Amino acid sequence: MNTVIRTVNxxxxxxxxxxxxxxxxxxxxxxxxxxxxxxxxxxxxxxxDAAKKIxxxxxxxxxxxxxxxxxxxxxxxxxxxTIPPKAKKMMxxxxxxxxxxxxxxxxxxxxxxxxxxxxxxVRMPNHPVALGMIKSAGVPIAxxxxxxxxxxxxxxxxxxxxxxxxxxEMILDGGAVGIGIESTILDMTQETPMxxxxxxxxxxxxxxxxxxxxxxxxxxxxxxxxxxxxxxKPKAPGMKYKHYAPKADLIMFEGQIDRVTDxxxxxxxxxxxxxxxxxxxxxxxxxxxxxADMVVSIGTRTSEETIAQGLYKVLRDFxxxxxxxxxxxxFYEDELGCAIMNRLIxxxxxxxxxxx
Ligand code: TXA
Ligand code: MG
Numbered sequence: 001m002n003t004v005i006r007t008v009n010x011x012x013x014x015x016x017x018x019x020x021x022x023x024x025x026x027x028x029x030x031x032x033x034x035x036x037x038x039x040x041x042x043x044x045x046x047x048x049d050a051a052k053k054i055x056x057x058x059x060x061x062x063x064x065x066x067x068x069x070x071x072x073x074x075x076x077x078x079x080x081x082t083i084p085p086k087a088k089k090m091m092x093x094x095x096x097x098x099x100x101x102x103x104x105x106x107x108x109x110x111x112x113x114x115x116x117x118x119x120x121x122v123r124m125p126n127h128p129v130a131l132g133m134i135k136s137a138g139v140p141i142a143x144x145x146x147x148x149x150x151x152x153x154x155x156x157x158x159x160x161x162x163x164x165x166x167x168x169e170m171i172l173d174g175g176a177v178g179i180g181i182e183s184t185i186l187d188m189t190q191e192t193p194m195x196x197x198x199x200x201x202x203x204x205x206x207x208x209x210x211x212x213x214x215x216x217x218x219x220x221x222x223x224x225x226x227x228x229x230x231x232x233k234p235k236a237p238g239m240k241y242k243h244y245a246p247k248a249d250l251i252m253f254e255g256q257i258d259r260v261t262d263x264x265x266x267x268x269x270x271x272x273x274x275x276x277x278x279x280x281x282x283x284x285x286x287x288x289x290x291x292a293d294m295v296v297s298i299g300t301r302t303s304e305e306t307i308a309q310g311l312y313k314v315l316r317d318f319x320x321x322x323x324x325x326x327x328x329x330x331f332y333e334d335e336l337g338c339a340i341m342n343r344l345i346x347x348x349x350x351x352x353x354x355x356x
Contacts, residue, residue: 059148147164186201251351
């Protein structure tokens, strides 16, 4: 299949491109598009065959449900059984935005989209291209991140091309995304809502609006032991898959930053003298301290936003090199840092060295 790539102006998306994308989607085809979090791979959420195509293009297990994207609050009513009052408050506060909520699904949503579950994940993205495309399609759009299953989520159209070129009808290229990590997922089907995946909308921000929320233990686990030796079943099925793992062995170092850099330097030296190629994930503040085959700054410690933005690109860039081992710094787990650490620890397969 020839994948058409359209470069769109994100401030005023070209109407003909949105129309073209909408038509592909209505006919059951797939279009990758930018959102404020990461690029999504869109298909008609009400069409089981489109869902099958999405799973096929990504190589994703079909029991891992898709998020349904809408562009107007009124679209939610037909997708869900009820909208709990707390969900209404959350919509008012954060939609459009990087928040996905889980509801009891209506009969309209096929099991092919929800991975067989009786619940459905819904989000209204805050991106003119995404909103314009969904409107043009005239149907809700199921969209997982537009990467091959097991690779880091795409933050550039070029990443989508690397993974999905020839497998989908179209890519809308809206340049680099703003946030860089996937939306926060909040399960609204229980009395005390639960965070199933941390993201830009933090626990504190949510609790300001609706009071106490719980956090699925898989979100904050630092070792396989904490998730019952890997047997724990997270509520978001996708959290169990070993996502984003780079080809090289990734080891993260946690502790006071000067001790962390000393420990990374020592291990880098040891690995290099044993003949390994070593990469280091550093920050603007620390990158000059290291000597290795590849030292990459992921962002600045004074702004967690820059770290979220840089994270997946750095992991992808390492995959293009021949480094054998990547040693990485860690970040505070407050606010956005919680989401960053969740992604990094999973990418490292829980290989975390505590340096005190
Ligand atoms: O930011 C985002 O959310 C991006 C953009 C494209 O919108 N999308 C995204 O989708 O990250 P995906 O498919 O890569 O991740 C969806 C996650 C998976 O972990 C999946 O298991 C979970 O959402 N999920 C979807 N439906 C669910 C449901 N009904 N119950 C629990 N978890 C669900
Ligand atoms: Mg994904």
